[in-house]
Amino acid sequence: MPGAVPPGCSLPAYARDLVRMHDAVIGGGRPALRPREVVSRSWSRVLGLGLKADGLNARDWLGEDELARRRETSPLRTAVADLRQVLGGMSHVLLVVTDADGAILWREGPPAVRRRADDLGFFEGAEWTEERVGTNAIGTAIAEAAPVELLAGEHFEQGQHPWYCTASPVHDPRTGELLGVIDVSGPALTLHPAIGALVETGRRLAESQLWRWHQQRLDRLRQxxxxxxxxxxxxxxxxxxxxxxxxxxxxxxxxxxxxxxxxxxxxxxxxxxxxxxxxxxxxRPASTDRRVALDLDLTRTPLLTLQGGTAAWRRPVTRRHADILTLLHCAGPAGLSAEALSRALYGDAEHVVTVRAEVSRLRRLLGALVDTRPYRLADGVRMTVRET
Structure with a gap:
């Protein structure tokens, strides 16, 4: 977790410097203190969306029924009680857990801090993505696929300047897919260097619980x-x-x-x-024919046809999944590592988490037909690709 305050800095003085930096950058001037790279990237994205820095941008939130549905289906619901024990007992602190879309599903904290958060629209059901509320630890952690801590003027909206926020994405330990974000927020001048470590502890706790729950369920099913x-x-x-x-x-x-x-x-x-x-x-096998054939038609909207013995199906696939299948087909039995697939898809090796999530979604459709370590088409799977 990269901390927002450099070692040796006075927290009150540094928070004031960040507010001056924000005012200078947004006003088109040259600040004495330059934004951190993660902040600069986020501000560029937010400015490109047309959000305003002075005041609050339009909020959006879920209805009560949709909020209840997302809580019930969230994989993080089993970890919330333990997160409260680890992170929810501190004064002047809000513990927030979101889903993968940045919608706040749970919020815990002292009444006075909750009331201040309500004024920002920082409550259950609210969507805290960069697209909605500008640079903030939850939305920026989702956009960057990495832990983020922000202090005072590093937030894009001036209304968020009296706050700090520290967030870490939680991923499915089986697939790497983003499940949500754990965030701790509070008044800016109460930020402590240990907050980042506590949030990372909460993230590891949640992911280890998910893995343990998965193994216990498989054990029952095995028996x-x-x-x-x-x-x-x-x-x-x-x-x-x-x-x-x-x-x-x-x-x-x-x-x-x-x-x-x-x-x-x-x-x-x-x-x-x-x-x-x-x-x-x-x-169990439906026939004695064990062959599996895939046909990927790229002549229009990508369409995948599967033939296995006497059974067959035909389904549209996303352009990204079509690209992955084509790359694996060309790679042959040697396959591709996650880094190589990232370079082939995005031009660099910095999108490994995204690649793993995309392959996980593809394997939900094709399962063991796509093998891992390295990624490749499984033995015995024959595939044709039609591009013209």
Whole structure:
């Protein structure tokens, strides 16, 4: 967590210098103190969106029903109680947990600080992205895919200058996908050097809890499914396609996420029709034909056709997923590392987190047909690409 205050600086004096810096930069002058790179990048993005720095920009927030729905479906809901114990007991501090869209799902803190936050629109249901409220630790952490701490005048909106905020993105430990952000905010002159370490501790706690919950669920599913694996090659998976147990076939850690009545293709098993279990699915071959073929049609909107034995499906895919599949097809059995895929897609190796999240979403569609370490098409998968 990069701290907002340089070592040895007086917090009150430095906070005043940051406000002067903000006024000079926004006014078109040359400040004595230059913005940090993360702040400069964010201000450039925000100015490009046409947001105003003097006062508050238009807020948007979720309705009560939508807020309740997002809380219920958030993977972070299981970690909120422990986060309160680690981060929620400090005076003059707000603990905030958002979803991946930057919408505040939970907020804890002393009444006086909550009232001040209400005046900024910093409450449950509010969307705190850069697009909505300018440079702030939550929105900037999402935009930068990295922890962010901001103090006083580093915020784009002048209304946020009396505050500091320290935020860290939380990712799914299985896939790298962004799940939300943990943020601690408070009056600017109460910022302590330990805040960043506490927020990072909360982030690690949340991710370790998610991993433990995932393993416990797979253990229960494994125990329930083992008696069903004695009749031949089969796989037991959870609702997202994560493998709890298998027999007679090696499919890695994940297959296509099953859906009731919809055939899927699994390397080594061919076409399969998922069978519902209490907490997951039993995946068994639907025929003796174990071949799997993919056809990617790029002549118009990207369309992927899968043929596995007697089963087939056809689905549109995003342009990004089409690019990834094309790159993996060209790479052949050697595959591509996350860094190499980042360079091929974005021109540099700085987008590894984004690449991993994109491949995770692709594997939800194709499962073990796309292998990892390195990324490649699985053995036995034949693919054709039509570009003209």
């Amino acid at each position: 329930a499914g083992e008696p069903l694996l004695t009749a031949g090659p089969a796989v037991v998976v959870d609702d997202n396609g994560w493998v709890a147990s298998s027999a007679g076939v090696s499919v890695g850690d994940r297959i296509t996420a099953p859906a009731d009545g919809e055939p899927i293709a699994v390397p080594g098993l061919g076409a399969c029709l998922p069978e519902r279990l209490a907490e997951g699915w039993l995946i």
